[in-house]
Amino acid sequence: MSLQNWLNNGWLTKHRTSSQEITALLGVADRDLSDCRTPGLSSDWQLNIAYNAALQTATAALAASGYRAEREAHHYRIIQSLAHTIKADVGLINLFDQFRKKRNISGYDHAGMVSEQEAHEMVNLAGRLRQDVEEWIYKNHPDLAEE
Numbered sequence: 561m562s563l564q565n566w567l568n569n570g571w572l573t574k575h576r577t578s579s580q581e582i583t584a585l586l587g588v589a590d591r592d593l594s595d596c597r598t599p600g601l602s603s604d605w606q607l608n609i610a611y612n613a614a615l616q617t618a619t620a621a622l623a624a625s626g627y628r629a630e631r632e633a634h635h636y637r638i639i640q641s642l643a644h645t646i647k648a649d650v651g652l653i654n655l656f657d658q659f660r661k662k663r664n665i666s667g668y669d670h671a672g673m674v675s676e677q678e679a680h681e682m683v684n685l686a687g688r689l690r691q692d693v694e695e696w697i698y699k700n701h702p703d704l705a706e707e
Contacts, residue, residue, distance in 0.1 A: 563627055563644045571637050575628035582697065585620040589690050596683055604671060606631045606679040611663050614656060614686040621645040621693045624701045627688040634661055647695040650690075655685060 566572045570589050613643035618638045622629065625645045629637040639656050642648035659682050662674060698705045 563625060563641065566637070566641075566644075567627065571630055572622075572627040572641075573586060573624070575623055575626060577623040577626070577704065579704045581618050582624060585616045585623065586690070586694065589616040589620070589686070592616070593683075593690060596679075596686070599682070602672075603674040603676050603679040607659065607674045607682045608663055609657055610679070610686040614682070614689050615639075617686070617693045618642055618645075618656075619689045621696065624697055624704050642689075646692055648663055650706040652685065652689070655681070656689075659685070 563572060567574065590613075592609050601609075602619035614633060615638060618641065619629075622638060622641045622645055625641075627641070629641070636657070639653060639660060641655070642653055643650070651656065659678070662678065694705075
């Protein structure tokens with residue numbers, strides 16, 4: 561399945577982005593990557609903030625590709641779109657999606673269920689994804705890259 565198929569299914573809408581929007585999305589990711597490393601944060605919050613950094617980064621890749629995710633299953637679609645945008649490997653996508661589920665439970669239903677190891681893994685995933693997306697944008701959409 562392609563992003564065009566997703567558009568046809570109503571999971572995405574066409575979106576015309578700009579270098580300013582991409583810079584803003586990556587700026588939020590950078591802020592969150594910094595904030596998630598604040599000493600004394602609970603593992604729950606560390607994972608949550610790093611997750612948002614990764615989500616904003618993936619949103620930038622989707623926007624650069626000319627799309628925006630619809631509201632239904634919004635986070636899920638953004639994460640899964642990484643297979644089509646930056647050609648992320650299935651392992652990264654599956655791990656990111658596991659953290660999406662963990663974040664939902666820890667954020668809404670049950671505090672204290674995120675381990676330090678899980679939080680650390682999410683921080684690493686977010687950092688790696690941020691770098692990969694920036695490189696992909698420079699290579700595939702140089703008109704949208706930060707100057």
